[in-house]
Amino acid sequence: xxxxxxxAILGAGGVGGLIGACLAHSGAAVTxxxxxxSLAQYPEQLxxxxxxxxxxxxxxxxxxxxxxxxxxxxxxxTQLDLALAxxxxxxxxxxxxxxxxGIDHIHLLRSRYGADKVIAATIGVESERVAPGHIIHRSSFxxxxxxxxxxxLLAGTLDQLRHLGFECRFLDDEPTMMWNKLAFxxxxxxxxxxxxxxxxxxxxxxxxxxxxxxxxxxxAAVAATKGAHLDADAIISGAMxxxxxxxxxxxxxxxxxxxxxxxxxxxxxxxxxxxxGIEIPATMALVAAVEQRVASVAHSSK
Numbered sequence: 001x002x003x004x005x006x007x008a009i010l011g012a013g014g015v016g017g018l019i020g021a022c023l024a025h026s027g028a029a030v031t032x033x034x035x036x037x038s039l040a041q042y043p044e045q046l047x048x049x050x051x052x053x054x055x056x057x058x059x060x061x062x063x064x065x066x067x068x069x070x071x072x073x074x075x076x077x078t079q080l081d082l083a084l085a086x087x088x089x090x091x092x093x094x095x096x097x098x099x100x101x102g103i104d105h106i107h108l109l110r111s112r113y114g115a116d117k118v119i120a121a122t123i124g125v126e127s128e129r130v131a132p133g134h135i136i137h138r139s140s141f142x143x144x145x146x147x148x149x150x151x152x153l154l155a156g157t158l159d160q161l162r163h164l165g166f167e168c169r170f171l172d173d174e175p176t177m178m179w180n181k182l183a184f185x186x187x188x189x190x191x192x193x194x195x196x197x198x199x200x201x202x203x204x205x206x207x208x209x210x211x212x213x214x215x216x217x218x219x220a221a222v223a224a225t226k227g228a229h230l231d232a233d234a235i236i237s238g239a240m241x242x243x244x245x246x247x248x249x250x251x252x253x254x255x256x257x258x259x260x261x262x263x264x265x266x267x268x269x270x271x272x273x274x275x276x277g278i279e280i281p282a283t284m285a286l287v288a289a290v291e292q293r294v295a296s297v298a299h300s301s302k
Contacts, residue, residue: 005157008033008068008093010083012042014127014249015099016074017135018142019161021048024057026160031060031068033086039063041132050137052165067092070157073109074099076253077264080108090117095153097146099123101185101249102264103178119150120174122181126246139246143167145181147174179228183219184235186265186283187212188242189250193260194289196251200244212239214282215269222272222280254294257301262290 005028009020012032024030024046034042039061047056065071065087075083077100087093096118098105109118126139144161146154148170158168171177191202191212202208213236220230250260266287273280 004028005069005153006067007031007157008062008065008071010065010071010073010086011075011079012132013074013076013129014135014137015123015125016072017046017129017133018048018050018125018127018137019072019074019099020059021046021050021055021057021135022052022161022164022166023157024059025053025055025164028157028160029060030057031062031066033062033065036063038132043133045133047134048137049135050165051140052137052142064088065093069094070154071096072099073097076100076249077102077105077261078259080105084112087113093117095119095150097121097150097154100264101182101189101261103182103268104264106178119154120147120178121145121150122177124181124184128252140243141167145169145171145177147177148172149174173229175223175226175228176230179219179223179226179230180235182265182268183216183223183230183232184239185248186219186269187215187239188246189248189261189265190215190283190286190290192248192251193254193293194286196293198244199242199246199248203240203242203244211282211286215286218273218278218280218283219269221278222269222276225272225276225278250290254290254297257297260290260294262287262294 007023008031009016010033020030042061045056045058071093090113106120122145124143127137144166151170162168191208195208216235217232220232223230253260269283
């Protein structure tokens, strides 16, 4: 019999809480790694409300990453450096699976902990922590893509998640996997945040829809210089099928006065375009609009 994997979750928010709750519900050992000042706020269980089911499951809690077969890193990109202080014994972790927005974190983690230990992955989902230990999975789907390098270790884990309702795939082409996610999320994080509209309203408005699709095409042009092969038309076709009531995490962060993941999401496109002389007018205009909205929210809160 295969020994069950031990999972640690660094970042017990919407995504980390969803992953942790589903794995614990499947019988896996799960430890939430939280800040020392937050430990007392977290109950010894996770409560999930989801299209996949509503349930509460017991989990362990810790302020440092314990020995684990898999460490899922699910913090915001803006919180990554601070969160990694909890990984005091990286040698006690067999594999690291980051589910952050953006691309640059993969190089950072591999430079610190070794290329073989970090398994690239992406997730597409709307999930939110509404209170410590209480997660609401709002989208009807959760799509998890993992580099094929993680197949030997994670095949059973992905089977567990599929059983609950996740769409899971192992993919061979890591650059394309990462840039596909970035192109999609940049388009809708930037347009929803700049406009204050939900995804359905963006898609229904010709101006904002065209801006979103232009970002996808601009990102695809930059991605090609990085060895990725994006089908912009296919990404756009998939975007047209999105639920209309979704809001991006960037949109929520800005509305709440939090620092948005603007550099993590738009930065690779901006820097890649600048390095290769690629025109990206839609991305640049939306970044400026988001920065203006951030400044406006900050001013109004004074």
